[in-house]
Amino acid sequence: MTTNSKALISIKDLKVHFPAGGARFFGRSNPIVKAVDGVSLDIQPGETMGLVGESGCGKTTLGRAILRLIEPTEGQILFRDQDLAQLGAREMRAHRRRLQVIFQDPYASLNPRMTVSQIIGEPLDTFHLATGAAKRRRVSELMEMVGLSPRLMKRYPHEFSGGQRQRIGIARALAVDPEFIVCDEPISALDVSIQAQIMNLLDRLRVQKNLTYLFISHDLRAVRHVSDRVAVMYLGKIVELADARAVYADPLMPYTKALISAVPVADPKVESTRQRIVLQGDVPSPINPPSGCRFRTRCPYAIAACAEVEPQLVEIKPNHFAACIRISSEQPAIESVAPGAAPGFRAASGAP
């Protein structure tokens, strides 16, 4: 991928590996979970980068590693020409003001013993941004910004609905005037009618405050709606990256095709006629991922070479990247299902 000097966040070959299963096995090394395994991604200022994938693909780990909420194992996270991965705790704390996060579960991410004004005001204290009357003014301004009445300032989280709690979480993230926000499944726990409200709110705030988002979700419809570009992850790697429109209208990588085709469309006419690619089996374990292309065990187009060669993310069409050895810029579509070799193909997979 081309390096873009204008990028707000530039991730280079980031890896996050965890030891699995704790320290139970004396004298034996623990297996390693490669949650994120060599991800490179540029996020431009002012854009919403969507990050989709199924559970266990590493999308949440990637989001948290960017903010150093999880320590990366290897690689760089360039933010304003500084490598966040190399910063000490104290230097990182200073950057936290610029980098915020909104969590999925508005029930778990707010302290139930704190009032709304304490929750939203806490980051103002942490970064010594405002006290006394100025702080109160700022909190009520933030509440209004996210569509909550400042009259509710003295209430506790349990007195609010799920959607309102998510608004509180958003106000808290905005309190310190961040530049970049990781939105980690911000609408997944909400009702359909409330999801639309929160998506619109996030989008309005992005424009108003010139924010940049990494929008992580398993909900492809939502990601398509809010994102400028979309990255698709599978087992710790990005397998496709393009404009949101292109990812949906013209997916190239077989996994993306299957993922998009699996999304139910709220139109009975479309549903009754569309061809759905139903993938067989589950996502393999990230402890011992398949050799070569990690999707090959479920891929209807896999050929023998897919087990040997690890596909790189290459530009197949202008600004449209995919990791699949069966396609190229000369031949962006897979012409036929490989005879005999797929999908049950399981030749010599890598040793544990």
Add this chain to the structure above:
Amino acid sequence: MMSGNSNGNVITVKDLRTYFETEDGTVKAVDGISFEVKQGETLGIVGESGSGKSVANLSLMRLIPNPPGKIVSGSVLFHGRDILKLSAREIRELRGKRLAMIFQDPMTSLNPFMRVSRQLMEVTQLHLGHTKEQARAHAIKMLEQVGIPDAADRIDSYPHEFSGGMRQRVMIAMALSCQPELLIADEPTTALDVTIQAQILELIKHLKAETGASVVLITHDLGVVAGMTDHVIVMYAGKIFEQAPTAELFQQPGNPYTRGLLRSVPDPMAEHGKLYQIPGQPPDLARLPPGCPFAPRCERAEEICTREFPPFVELTRDHHSLCHFAAEVYAETANG
């Protein structure tokens, strides 16, 4: 098995009301709903949290915890026999055999301490009088039918040894063990990834075609409803707000709430823009406003809506909407 007065309906629900006594007063979780499901048909029940969709289904199975809950009135005719009037023993006979249910989280219905084999075998030993050998052979056949690879080897595993999608398959195998006439599926794919969701929905469709079972599918996902159902009920605040054949409901909704819901689902092919949003919050069932419960959030509400409870208007023979302006909304949506 069929009784004379069931009109080909597997289940006929009439004016069902299920209330809960809470600290805040009586919560009318389900408040006078009526519907029917014909042989081989799939009915979708859509709604947001608190709409009463899950309570409605627990009521059909007589699984409402009492106290605090109570079915206060109505009838649920299963092939003409009122489930609500059956003795505890009679309802146990039906449940698991002719009426089966699958839930969102398979771990709530699978016993984590019991091997899958024993849990599956129990069902047919109890209901079909299988011997141990018959039950085991049947259980393996069921696991194969729901697409669990190496079923004969994996049948003695514990539930935690299966992935989420596989567990959901085990639960479906268990629910379908006795070839039920009605399968109630409460958010069966909500906890699953989208590719696994597609597998499970295909499986339900396939098994339904094979056995001729009727299905009640409860979901918040309008996409799932569009692809899976013949008829839809839209619930809000314990009431049926709209009821129609699936194609018609999506094409020409006759209720502002349904219309709002449909418009607030992002269309993957549309361009990025502001998404339609229904304002406000779902209502607190213990403090429902007078008049229409949706009125405070409704873009079409007029003075009468906050004062008088709306009528259940018949738009066509099988399309009904709970709204003072049902006919007008229906006419508006006719032109897209």
